[in-house]
Amino acid sequence: MSRKLKNEELQRLSQEEFTQAAKKPIVVVLDNVRSLHNVGSVFRSADAFLIDEILLCGLTGCPPNKEIEKTALGATNTVKWQYFDSTQKGIDYLKSKKIPVYAVEQAENSTPLNKMSFPKACALVFGNEVYGVEQDIVDVCDGVIEIPQLGSKHSLNIAVSAGIVLWEVLRGGL
Numbered sequence: 001m002s003r004k005l006k007n008e009e010l011q012r013l014s015q016e017e018f019t020q021a022a023k024k025p026i027v028v029v030l031d032n033v034r035s036l037h038n039v040g041s042v043f044r045s046a047d048a049f050l051i052d053e054i055l056l057c058g059l060t061g062c063p064p065n066k067e068i069e070k071t072a073l074g075a076t077n078t079v080k081w082q083y084f085d086s087t088q089k090g091i092d093y094l095k096s097k098k099i100p101v102y103a104v105e106q107a108e109n110s111t112p113l114n115k116m117s118f119p120k121a122c123a124l125v126f127g128n129e130v131y132g133v134e135q136d137i138v139d140v141c142d143g144v145i146e147i148p149q150l151g152s153k154h155s156l157n158i159a160v161s162a163g164i165v166l167w168e169v170l171r172g173g174l
Contacts, residue, residue: 015074018050021050022050023052025120026166026170027053027055027122028046028054028124028162029101029125030054030055031057031126031134032060032127034129035129036065037070037159038129039060039072040067040069040071040073040076041072042054042126043071043081045163045166047078047079051079054079055093055123057085058085058086060083071159087137088136091137100119100143102122102124102143103143103144104144105132105144105145107138107144110145112146112147113146116168124166132155
């Protein structure tokens with residue numbers, strides 16, 4: 001039988017310890033994500049996996065914001081983030097740092113997530129809840145990753161997608 005752990009037994013990092021901890025060299029890019037709850041959820045996942053940075057682009061909401069904080073639960077204070085008024089400017093920033101960029105999208109010639117070999121450092125672009133990653137952004141990415149899906153629906157919530165992909169990227173190195 002398993003006993004559920006109490007919060008004080010989880011050995012979570014303090015905000016200061018998180019800030020000083022070595023981060024995974026992964027950048028999450030949010031391309032015009034409209035739901036502030038989704039933004040907050042991505043912050044929370046980024047905290048959970050020690051992700052290096054989040055780029056909030058275009059229409060994506062930014063902290064401080066009480067709607068983001070409802071799901072982020074303080075992760076906006078631990079995870080480094082930047083805002084770019086367009087996703088292309090965020091991609092240009094990443095390319096200037098020689099970071100490979102991958103769109104998470106359903107596209108021709110995409111690589112299924114379970115078949116992807118990730119470089120040590122990379123950026124992952126997640127798109128708008130209705131339109132996904134904009135085609136002009138897909139066009140400038142180094143590749144496209146697709147989450148295989150088996151049911152009748154052909155999309156996942158962006159926060160769910162981010163959690164799945166981040167886990168897959170990092171599961172060998174946690």
